[in-house]
Amino acid sequence: DFSLGVPSRWCLICFNIGPSIGPSQPDPNRFDRDRLFNAVSRGVPEDLAGLPEYLSKTSKYLTDSEYTEGSTGKTCLMKAVLNLKDGVNACILPLLQIDRDSGNPQPLVNAQCTDDYYRGHSALHIAIEKRNLQCVKLLVENGANVHARACGRFFQKGQGTCFYFGELPLSLAACTKQWDVVSYLLENPHQPASLQATDSQGNTVLHALVMISDNSAENIALVTSMYDGLLQAGARLCPTVQLEDIRNLQDLTPLKLAAKEGKIE
Numbered sequence: 001d002f003s004l005g006v007p008s009r010w011c012l013i014c015f016n017i018g019p020s021i022g023p024s025q026p027d028p029n030r031f032d033r034d035r036l037f038n039a040v041s042r043g044v045p046e047d048l049a050g051l052p053e054y055l056s057k058t059s060k061y062l063t064d065s066e067y068t069e070g071s072t073g074k075t076c077l078m079k080a081v082l083n084l085k086d087g088v089n090a091c092i093l094p095l096l097q098i099d100r101d102s103g104n105p106q107p108l109v110n111a112q113c114t115d116d117y118y119r120g121h122s123a124l125h126i127a128i129e130k131r132n133l134q135c136v137k138l139l140v141e142n143g144a145n146v147h148a149r150a151c152g153r154f155f156q157k158g159q160g161t162c163f164y165f166g167e168l169p170l171s172l173a174a175c176t177k178q179w180d181v182v183s184y185l186l187e188n189p190h191q192p193a194s195l196q197a198t199d200s201q202g203n204t205v206l207h208a209l210v211m212i213s214d215n216s217a218e219n220i221a222l223v224t225s226m227y228d229g230l231l232q233a234g235a236r237l238c239p240t241v242q243l244e245d246i247r248n249l250q251d252l253t254p255l256k257l258a259a260k261e262g263k264i265e
Helices: 008-015 033-042 051-058 076-082 092-101 123-129 133-141 169-175 179-187 205-212 217-237 254-261
Strands: none
Touching: 033 076, 051 092, 076 092, 076 123, 092 133, 123 133, 123 169, 133 179, 169 179, 169 205, 179 217, 205 217, 205 254
């Protein structure tokens, strides 16, 4: 009561008893998407320390929406593969191990982009685009699906600025002239790629090669070499299958597609 002559300073002291309340400090044990993406972009596996415990404590997985890029569904693994330094990113294997140990029912290694433009794009596709056989091997050894389809609008022929390659990892490797990756995908002991696999248009890797041929002398030589190499691989790996007899959804074999498109074989 101020009328009793109690100094006003005493009131101020009373009202300030106890710890001051300021901005809350971030939890050093908390992992959000920004922290995770930053660590893998820089390729610093030490920055992932504590992540397994955090996922376990919070019952979360690395494929949960809070850990993916909202507009595309891009994951921390895709981010890591996009940020190779001298061909490697030391965060890739730890991410795969952490995800596996978490018991994720939807493994990180096979997560795909979810937007209409890049739908189906996976870490394996990115590794092939990076022309990195070592990274391809690491992903396949850890369960990557060699038949994942990148079927978004960006990967469809006739969509303006696009990159049609037949959607499948094998077709991507063939259309970008990476015979070492093609050979590995076909003959790896984990999940060999099938030469008979087709994309959403029913195109095999042979159809895809026809589609990307542009009739320039250099391109024809490269496409023909890859095409012949695949036929030879087919004769060895699946001798009872006539790969050139497989028809797409337009009922066209690779050679009939070449004739229709005016492509020189």
